[in-house]
Amino acid sequence: FSIAVRHPLFSASSLIFGLFYNGVLKNWKAFKILAGLMPFFVVLSCLNPIVSHWGDTVLFSICGRPFTKEAFFYGLNMGLTFVVMIQWFMAAGCVLIVEKFTYLFSPFFPAISLMMSMILRTIPLVFNRAKEIRQARQALGIKRDIKEVNAVFASTLEDGVFTARTMEDRGFKNGKRTSFLKYSFGFWDFTMVLLGIALCAFVIYGIHQEFFAVEFYPVIKAEKFWENTKETGVFAAFCLFALLPSVECLIRK
Numbered sequence: 001f002s003i004a005v006r007h008p009l010f011s012a013s014s015l016i017f018g019l020f021y022n023g024v025l026k027n028w029k030a031f032k033i034l035a036g037l038m039p040f041f042v043v044l045s046c047l048n049p050i051v052s053h054w055g056d057t058v059l060f061s062i063c064g065r066p067f068t069k070e071a072f073f074y075g076l077n078m079g080l081t082f083v084v085m086i087q088w089f090m091a092a093g094c095v096l097i098v099e100k101f102t103y104l105f106s107p108f109f110p111a112i113s114l115m116m117s118m119i120l121r122t123i124p125l126v127f128n129r130a131k132e133i134r135q136a137r138q139a140l141g142i143k144r145d146i147k148e149v150n151a152v153f154a155s156t157l158e159d160g161v162f163t164a165r166t167m168e169d170r171g172f173k174n175g176k177r178t179s180f181l182k183y184s185f186g187f188w189d190f191t192m193v194l195l196g197i198a199l200c201a202f203v204i205y206g207i208h209q210e211f212f213a214v215e216f217y218p219v220i221k222a223e224k225f226w227e228n229t230k231e232t233g234v235f236a237a238f239c240l241f242a243l244l245p246s247v248e249c250l251i252r253k
């Protein structure tokens with residue numbers, strides 16, 4: 001929804017709820033990444049009006065090229081959308097771990113779920129292995145060179161062969177698939193899913209009715225949806241939907 005709807009207030013609310021959810025999950029890495037994204041956010045906001053000169057309101061000129069207010073706010077909104085997207089993906093990565101991903105999709109897509117779980121496992125494994133090899137070479141007084149990369153990939157490929165042989169010895173693809181994880185789906189989970197679907201339906205209805213319409217060119221026109229009861233209700237549904245994961249997490253704690 002944050003990507004589909006470009007209204008600044010909509011994006012700002014999504015960012016607040018995304019940060020709150022990461023705080024509930026104690027995913028402090030998301031806040032560090034947010035601080036690192038601030039320079040990118042500023043650069044993107046200022047770069048768009050330098051490249052794009054659309055808009056009727058000229059603030060000043062750079063080398064004879066107009067710097068328009070509309071292009072600046074469009075770049076600002078693009079940067080905000082990017083930051084919001086990163087925050088929610090950080091939260092999703094913290095919640096939807098490899099084991100949960102495999103448990104959800106292996107009954108329906110066993111080959112794809114296995115491949116995705118191995119890919120997701122390999123990425124942090126490569127970084128950790130590279131760190132270990134670098135520290136070992138530094139302890140031996142060996143300078144950094146291309147051999148580090150060779151050692152990392154060789155070690156990763158060896159782990160892949162070892163994993164394949166282990167799976168074969170344990171009877172992979174023979175008999176019914178089982179899982180070492182046992183999750184339960186109770187009444188509370190069913191209620192949360194129904195509530196999430198209902199809120200999604202409200203938000204989709206609002207997007208279809210263009211309640212959150214915004215235009216940047218040639219002049220900025222943003223829908224004042226807080227002046228209409230129905231539109232305000234749809235926005236409240238979005239806020240509740242964005243807050244739903246945090247509420248569910250706090251209740252379970």
